Amino acid sequence: MKRQVLGLDINEEYVTAVVIASGGNDRVVTAAALAKLDHRVTLAEVLPPLLEKVGWKDGASICGISLSGVSLRNLTIPFTEKRKIAQILPMELEDQLLVPVRDQVIEYILAGVDGNKSHLLVTGITKDRLKDDLEVLKDSGLNPPVITLRTFILAEQFLRVGGQGENFLLIDTGMHEMNMVIVRHGRIAFMRRLVYPDRVFTDLPFYFGDNGIEIVHHDEAMECIASLCDDIKQTLGLYQLESRAETFPEQIVMFGPMVGGAEFREKIEAEFDQPVLIGDLPEHSGVSWTAETRKAWRPGLFDHAIALALQGLTKKISINFRKDEFVQQGLFFASRTNQIVAVAFLVLVLVGINAYLGYDYRILNARYNELGGRMTDLFKETFPEATRVVDPLVQMKTGLRNVQAPSIATPVFSGDKRSLNILADISQRVPEAIEIHVSRLVIDKESVMVKGTTKNFNDVNLIQGVLRKSPAYDGVDIISASAEKDTGLIRFELKLQAAGAS
Numbered sequence: 001m002k003r004q005v006l007g008l009d010i011n012e013e014y015v016t017a018v019v020i021a022s023g024g025n026d027r028v029v030t031a032a033a034l035a036k037l038d039h040r041v042t043l044a045e046v047l048p049p050l051l052e053k054v055g056w057k058d059g060a061s062i063c064g065i066s067l068s069g070v071s072l073r074n075l076t077i078p079f080t081e082k083r084k085i086a087q088i089l090p091m092e093l094e095d096q097l098l099v100p101v102r103d104q105v106i107e108y109i110l111a112g113v114d115g116n117k118s119h120l121l122v123t124g125i126t127k128d129r130l131k132d133d134l135e136v137l138k139d140s141g142l143n144p145p146v147i148t149l150r151t152f153i154l155a156e157q158f159l160r161v162g163g164q165g166e167n168f169l170l171i172d173t174g175m176h177e178m179n180m181v182i183v184r185h186g187r188i189a190f191m192r193r194l195v196y197p198d199r200v201f202t203d204l205p206f207y208f209g210d211n212g213i214e215i216v217h218h219d220e221a222m223e224c225i226a227s228l229c230d231d232i233k234q235t236l237g238l239y240q241l242e243s244r245a246e247t248f249p250e251q252i253v254m255f256g257p258m259v260g261g262a263e264f265r266e267k268i269e270a271e272f273d274q275p276v277l278i279g280d281l282p283e284h285s286g287v288s289w290t291a292e293t294r295k296a297w298r299p300g301l302f303d304h305a306i307a308l309a310l311q312g313l314t315k316k317i318s319i320n321f322r323k324d325e326f327v328q329q330g331l332f333f334a335s336r337t338n339q340i341v342a343v344a345f346l347v348l349v350l351v352g353i354n355a356y357l358g359y360d361y362r363i364l365n366a367r368y369n370e371l372g373g374r375m376t377d378l379f380k381e382t383f384p385e386a387t388r389v390v391d392p393l394v395q396m397k398t399g400l401r402n403v404q405a406p407s408i409a410t411p412v413f414s415g416d417k418r419s420l421n422i423l424a425d426i427s428q429r430v431p432e433a434i435e436i437h438v439s440r441l442v443i444d445k446e447s448v449m450v451k452g453t454t455k456n457f458n459d460v461n462l463i464q465g466v467l468r469k470s471p472a473y474d475g476v477d478i479i480s481a482s483a484e485k486d487t488g489l490i491r492f493e494l495k496l497q498a499a500g501a502s
Helices: 043-053 082-094 127-139 150-160 218-243 262-272 281-285 291-296 303-312 336-382 392-408 419-429 457-468
Strands: 003-010 014-023 026-036 060-065 071-077 104-114 117-126 146-149 168-173 177-184 187-195 206-209 212-215 252-255 276-278 436-443 447-454 473-483 490-498
Touching: 003 303, 014 043, 014 303, 026 043, 026 291, 026 303, 043 127, 060 127, 060 150, 060 303, 071 082, 071 104, 071 187, 082 104, 082 117, 104 127, 104 187, 117 127, 117 187, 127 146, 146 150, 146 303, 150 168, 150 177, 150 187, 150 252, 150 281, 150 303, 168 218, 177 218, 187 218, 218 262, 252 262, 262 276, 281 303, 336 392, 419 457, 447 457, 457 473, 457 490
Parallel strands: 003 060, 060 146, 168 252, 252 276
Antiparallel strands: 003 014, 014 026, 071 117, 104 117, 168 177, 177 187, 206 212, 436 447, 447 490, 473 490
């Protein structure tokens, strides 16, 4: 009997579902469907009919989500053991994330190893968002054991099937952003989401048609593509500088709904001055199609869903946010026989554990005392001025913090950069005629992040314009601006670059 897997791809513009049947060496796409999303149509509305269209009832499934709102960063850890990495990673991230680590689900992959150092690509998603997404899926009758990143799985599958060697740049296009993935020495080493310039949020030069992204205003569209290419080139340069990489990339591969327009590829080729390959995952992965699904297939729109379905056929998954409290609850204990077997097994395990603990207690206790003495000796040697040792580990951490204190305790603000001055400057410059509600304000050494709501998009542009005139900021950028479905208010986020910040 053939095994069937559903790959569900969810992003801001559309949702695609692909079902692959696998038996032996044959992998056949038996169903494929697409549903568009916008501010009028939600995922909860389109998902049930989409699953019905592909004939999905129950079975293995895997869901991919977009990079929007997902935290991505590269870290270097002085360990190679997975256990040590898992222990130190939350502490390394705590000071780098706006949302506390305890409120996120964190996953990572090994991007490279240099001696005893591990280069990691770390990603995190808030638990609130994951909870909301799972509720929508469950309401539609779907409970996938894997929630992962659509762009990451696309790059991983393309690399796995040998689509373009071991060193390439993958550009995943979209209506509002481009995602870039750097693959180096056969590993996914870097991944980032880059949004289009501010004006795209108020006057889109594209629209999402039946065959992908199509152009409304040609010159503005090409200007947006050029702007994103500049950002990608700048990011590539920074990556090469930090990683000491050689000339890179050897090849550029393009995926996403822009592959249907030749002008998009030609513009990217002109900006990078090298050929751009249109990615075709079905061709490289060797999947076949039924006559019906072959007609429904559209280049660039189903590649993510196919990649997810192919990933679902394998046991190993690099990034899965369904962990800890979000792990899928299995059906093993639904059977009374299985319950009896589980209880019997548990009793045997407990008996074995008790026997082992009784036999090994003295050895472990002696080892514990020995290590405690060595830890105390190490603390006394490192901090000879300490006269009393109670808990050497806690005292060692406190001592290390005190050593690092001069760099940490340096005042964040001075002179005209003080918090009250910044707040007063923003308040004085925003016209009284604009009704603005600030819901969040984050100030650090280099920038000020402002989140809030106003009545229309034009107000967001006016606020950006008046703040740009302030000598306190080198730049004011609109990070996002979108209309709330229920109130009609415009939710926006601004980033103010502090003057003189490095």
